Amino acid sequence: MPAADSLDEQLARGAESAADAFEVASRARLGLVIGDVRARALGGVPAVVEGPQLTPALAEPVPPGWAVWLIPDPARTRLVRQQRLAAEAALAGRPVASRSRIEALLQRDAVLAARMRSAAQRSGGSFIEVPAVPDWPAVAAAVRAALAAGLRDSARLTPGEALSSQRRRENAAAVRQGRLWMQDAGMATMPTYPFVCECGHSGCQLTWRATPDSYQTRTARQPLVTH
Secondary structure: OOOOOOHHHHHHOOHHHHHHHHHHHHHHHHHHHHHHHHHOOOOOOOOOOOOOOOOHHHHOOOOOOOOEEEEEOHHHHHHHHHHHHHHHHHHHOOOOOOHHHHHHHHHHHHHHHHHHHHHHHHHOOEEEEEOOOOOHHHHHHHHHHHHHHHHHOOOOOOOOHHHHHHHHHHHHHHHHHHHHHHHHHOOOOOOOEEEEOOOOOOOOOOEEEEOHHHHHHHOOOOOOOOO
16 A cells, blocks of 8 residues: 555545555554653553554554453444534634545444454454443443453552653643644644643642643643642
8 A cells, every 4th residue: 555645545445445544554653652652661650552543453462451442333433523523624714524525434434443343352352332422431430440450450650750750741742643633634723622730649630621832831831730
């Protein structure tokens, strides 16, 4: 598959071919993901890695209890794509995708979901079916239960600077990804989204919703503390 192929070119060849291309790109990106995690110098402390590119086939070296997949119902995928595209269109001030492109993406997504379900079943991996209207607390509880065995005896970061430093890394990644998302969607207005508190206290789950610019202005001289 030529590296220069655009998403539209992949979709034009059909859902199966577009799914193949997605998996090829996912495998190529895995090395970058592993490099990012290693650069954090966590030692034996586990890092949560998530994203649609992390398929069961790529997680074969991961021990049981260290991975779980959320597999959406087709109606859920349609709803999320429509909501996302509507939000991007509002920010960009114009439509960002045609109806035919959306349908092609949904067909590719359905192929990928079926492949992930089959791969997880073959490997005995944990997966959770997500309906069109999810009960998110129940989904979160299922994820915690699936990962409990792997995390039970794992190491933890020392509260204080070690933990605060890792939170700053996470927020820096959120800034970078947010800007790339804006650029790709052609957005004229920068969106807001949550940044985690960098206080370094164990168990702190507070967040601060802001734009990347606002976050960087606030943290120019000191870490983000939201309490």
